[in-house]
Amino acid sequence: MKAFAKYGAVALMLAAMTGCGDKGGADKAADAGKTAGALTIGFSQIGSESGWRAAETKLAKSEAEKRGITLKVSDAQQQQANQIKAIRSFIAQGVDAILLAPVISSGWDEVLGEAKAANIPVVLLDRQIDTADASLYLSAVTSDTVEEGRVAGRWLVSTLAGRDCRVVEIQGTIGASLVANRKKGFEEGISTAANVQIVRTQSGEFTRAKGKEVMEGFIKAEAPGSICAVYAHNDDMMIGAIQAMKEAGLKPGSDILAVSIDAVPDIFKAMADGDANATVELTPDMASRAYDLLAAYKKDGTQPPKWVQTPSTLYLPDTAAAEYERRKDLY
Amino acid sequence: MRINARTLPFLATLGVFILLYAVCAIQYPSMLSARVIGNLLTDNAFLGVLAVGMTFVILSGGIDLSVGAVMGFTTVALAVMIEGAGLHPLVSFAIVLVGGAAFGCGVGAAIHWLKAPPFIVTLTAMFLARGAALLLSTDSIPVRHEFYQTLSDLSLSLPGGGRLGLIAMLMLLAFVVGGVLLHFTRAGLRVYALGGNARFAGLMGIDTARTTILVYGVSSTMAALAGIIFSLYTRSGYALTGVGVELDAIAAVVIGGTLLSGGVGGMAGSLIGVLIQGLILTWITFDGSLSSWWTKIAIGMLLFIFIGLQRLILQFSAPTGRTG
Numbered sequence: 001m002k003a004f005a006k007y008g009a010v011a012l013m014l015a016a017m018t019g020c021g022d023k024g025g026a027d028k029a030a031d032a033g034k035t036a037g038a039l040t041i042g043f044s045q046i047g048s049e050s051g052w053r054a055a056e057t058k059l060a061k062s063e064a065e066k067r068g069i070t071l072k073v074s075d076a077q078q079q080q081a082n083q084i085k086a087i088r089s090f091i092a093q094g095v096d097a098i099l100l101a102p103v104i105s106s107g108w109d110e111v112l113g114e115a116k117a118a119n120i121p122v123v124l125l126d127r128q129i130d131t132a133d134a135s136l137y138l139s140a141v142t143s144d145t146v147e148e149g150r151v152a153g154r155w156l157v158s159t160l161a162g163r164d165c166r167v168v169e170i171q172g173t174i175g176a177s178l179v180a181n182r183k184k185g186f187e188e189g190i191s192t193a194a195n196v197q198i199v200r201t202q203s204g205e206f207t208r209a210k211g212k213e214v215m216e217g218f219i220k221a222e223a224p225g226s227i228c229a230v231y232a233h234n235d236d237m238m239i240g241a242i243q244a245m246k247e248a249g250l251k252p253g254s255d256i257l258a259v260s261i262d263a264v265p266d267i268f269k270a271m272a273d274g275d276a277n278a279t280v281e282l283t284p285d286m287a288s289r290a291y292d293l294l295a296a297y298k299k300d301g302t303q304p305p306k307w308v309q310t311p312s313t314l315y316l317p318d319t320a321a322a323e324y325e326r327r328k329d330l331y
Numbered sequence: 332m333r334i335n336a337r338t339l340p341f342l343a344t345l346g347v348f349i350l351l352y353a354v355c356a357i358q359y360p361s362m363l364s365a366r367v368i369g370n371l372l373t374d375n376a377f378l379g380v381l382a383v384g385m386t387f388v389i390l391s392g393g394i395d396l397s398v399g400a401v402m403g404f405t406t407v408a409l410a411v412m413i414e415g416a417g418l419h420p421l422v423s424f425a426i427v428l429v430g431g432a433a434f435g436c437g438v439g440a441a442i443h444w445l446k447a448p449p450f451i452v453t454l455t456a457m458f459l460a461r462g463a464a465l466l467l468s469t470d471s472i473p474v475r476h477e478f479y480q481t482l483s484d485l486s487l488s489l490p491g492g493g494r495l496g497l498i499a500m501l502m503l504l505a506f507v508v509g510g511v512l513l514h515f516t517r518a519g520l521r522v523y524a525l526g527g528n529a530r531f532a533g534l535m536g537i538d539t540a541r542t543t544i545l546v547y548g549v550s551s552t553m554a555a556l557a558g559i560i561f562s563l564y565t566r567s568g569y570a571l572t573g574v575g576v577e578l579d580a581i582a583a584v585v586i587g588g589t590l591l592s593g594g595v596g597g598m599a600g601s602l603i604g605v606l607i608q609g610l611i612l613t614w615i616t617f618d619g620s621l622s623s624w625w626t627k628i629a630i631g632m633l634l635f636i637f638i639g640l641q642r643l644i645l646q647f648s649a650p651t652g653r654t655g
Contacts, residue, residue: 042619072619080565080572082612082623085374089616092366093359106473107565110483118492130473175469 040070042090043099051331060287105130112136123290139304145181153189165228169201172233204237211237215244229257235267271320340588366493375609376502377557381580382601383509384553392526392593393449397456398554399573404464405558410472410568435551439544464570471569510598526593
């Protein structure tokens with residue numbers, strides 16, 4: 001019996017150590033920040049499933065630091081339940097504001113209602129939610145995914161300068177609203193030009209491997225030399241498509257124009273090498289806009305617009321090398 | 332309570348929980364607030380209900396990998412029935428509970444009569460349930476029925492802005508009913524006997540078929556109840572709800588002092604096991620600078636320690652077991 005007690009005690013101590021280490025220092029720092037009048041903001045992030053999302057978290061942290069904001073980040077590991085738990089914990093802690101990048105669109109009414117009851121403003125990042133009560137959140141900072149497609153389409157039209165062009169399109173995962181929007185935007189962008197038409201479209205599921213496969217199919221299906229441009233819904237699929245073009249003996253960037261969306265570091269590398277022609281940025285810097293509108297709201301109650309759109313900037317090969325350097329550590 | 336090989340794991344778990352809470356409270360005094368305690372019970376209600384079912388299964392010497400998928404299926408099925416077919420939520424609840432029970436009984440029957448390992452049979456059940464959920468809908472479906480609103484507004488107010496929601500009360504009720512069933516009825520005794528030694532239990536005249544079917548029936552019913560709770564919690568249905576949550580439930584049961592090999596353990600420990608997991612996540616969120624993946628690492632270490640502890644206890648108690 002004594003032996004049990006002894007091992008039990010050891011186990012207890014070990015377990016206690018694994019649970020809560022000494023983080024007193026960080027807590028004190030947070031308290032000090034508070035007395036200085038700075039904001040404490042909780043950020044419920046979806047996860048770290050892609051380079052883009054990791055960059056979004058990194059920028060949220062560094063921008064918070066610049067502004068003297070104490071940021072508490074919770075990675076939800078793709079689970080809505082974890083996001084709800086995190087928001088509840090933020091409310092219990094009495095943070096000044098909450099940022100939420102929602103993993104799915106529905107199911108937020110109750111927990112956001114609690115935040116509202118506690119007078120804590122919530123700003124949605126990079127995705128909208130499906131709710132009947134828009135007063136549950138202060139504002140949503142997202143990109144305009146239709147505009148992204150439009151920018152890509154307009155670029156193609158102006159680059160061609162009236163030349164006839166058969167475009168192939170590599171879509172993202174079917175069913176996502178993002179995909180429908182990027183498709184619609186591109187179609188709007190080229191609608192003014194009768195010389196440009198989409199001749200084939202297929203899903204590459206947002207991955208490099210699938211993008212390559214789809215492009216290989218396009219090259220086989222179309223008469224040699226008849227494809228003039230490829231539009232991919234994201235850069236990863238384009239990088240796959242570039243490989244497919246090279247393997248087929250074509251020169252991407254000159255034989256076939258290449259335009260895609262996202263502006264991840266690797267596409268800048270491809271542009272610097274002359275393999276791609278343009279990309280439209282989906283900026284990972286969502287948080288800084290949220291901080292600015294929260295600061296204004298806290299200061300004198302300025303109501304921000306319900307939807308803040310981040311700009312969809314077009315990047316071309318001339319700045320590619322510099323942009324690659326700027327981004328490579330972020331992702 | 333007398334300290335012996337059976338109660339020591341539970342006492343160790345309780346000790347860990349109290350110690351953990353004390354350390355957290357010293358660091359963040361607001362963690363002692365009724366709001367945090369209310370959150371802890373409400374946010375982990377679905378996991379607690381799963382752990383009740385899982386306690387039965389593990390005590391009987393089995394495992395049930397299908398509970399997370401059954402829970403996910405239930406949330407989608409409820410959303411489709413209420414929003415799509417216009418059924419009243421109470422009718423839908425009854426349908427999913429009966430459906431869950433039937434599904435679990437089928438799993439139990441397959442395990443008993445096919446003499447297949449529970450791991451394989453429940454893995455099959457997991458694929459079936461998750462696949463069926465995704466067939467129903469790949470989107471998340473909001474449930475806007477007024478009755479849902481009424482149910483989620485039902486709560487006991489705690490001092491300091493906290494509240495104990497209906498789903499937390501349902502979870503506590505599940506533990507009480509499960510505990511009574513397990514510890515004070517003949518059926519409960521049969522579960523222990525089955526987990527202690529299935530062949531011996533059969534020789535002693537225990538109906539192992541009935542007990543196995545009961546155990547998996549209870550587990551799936553609890554999974555369906557967890558689905559109802561999750562559906563009320565988020566007021567929506569989504570097919571990928573609860574991916575991997577069966578493993579959290581198993582971890583809660585083992586941390587709670589139940590032997591993975593069956594026959595030893597109890598219901599109360601599983602509740603503490605659930606709360607320990609919730610507490611670690613709450614602490615990491617309060618801290619805000621650590622990656623929440625540390626929760627998994629902490630749980631892994633706790634599991635490891637508890638399995639080691641159980642091994643030691645088994646070794647020490649083996650001689651007395653033989654003579655007595």
